Amino acid sequence: MPELPEVEYERKRLQRAMAGARIRDVILRRANLRYAFPSDFVRRLAGQRVRGVARRAKYLLAELGSGDVLLMHLGMSGSFRVVHRNTRERVPDEGRYNLHDHVIFEVSTGAIVVFNDPRRFGFMTLLAPGEVDTHATLGRLGPEPLAPRFDASALAKELRQRRTTLKAALLDQRVIAGLGNIYVCEALHRARLSPLRRASTLTTQAGEPRPALNLLVQAIREVLKEAIRNQNRPGGDDDRFRVYDREGRRCPRRGCGGTITRIVQGGRSTFYCPVCQS
DNA sequence: AACACCCCCTGTCGGC
């Protein structure tokens, strides 16, 4: 599931469960997820205090007392669950975990944090102090869409030279960090922009944002903020999205009357309304 | 640079 709003949700839960507390122990129930765990993974985590849990794009970063950073990615199917147990109780039996519970953190508060990831596209690793800044992928990430410094001018600089489609450009984490397939579709619909439009056409020759780009920036912010705001409430799973996974339905825009269409771009589904998105 | 294609892995869903 996890795009920026979902990762932010997991961050808050981890922050509540772990911040200020100590990691008593870590149980790895397999040697790898997407990548192998570092051989000293457990040793470097055990006994460490968690200063806080931060998010960058779709990455989670738990800062430890040692200065190490626990870097985590949820991949396509990763999620955490937090079990609160009486601290006097014994460590749970192996048998109480599910098939895809791969990593278990036992926290000094008595909370037990379980990472579950059926597809195992997620990963965890440890970065020494300083490695956060030099990390290949983290270093190349584009701006956070919810950060104040992110605006139409910033996005214009990235899109100006791109001859690729808007859909592909917005999915590129170097252009803007944290959007995924769903929220790109949703933001483009809100901004009434075609996913097939060339990215560079939202800027002037000089690289200044055209009016449509201002609308897009606003749409991206709104879509993400709404998703973050709504994720506590029980899922009206059906009307959560306006276009995503709604092929064949009526466009929800008042007076549009178009039909949501599915196309494939870069091997991934795009949902949009060909009538009001141009 | 950008594209098209491949991979990683498991689960689910629709069609037959």
Next chain:
DNA sequence: TGCCGACAGGGGGTGT
């Protein structure tokens, strides 16, 4: 009912 392919919200790699 079972089988089988298509597809899934992630990223990364290749070759053209």
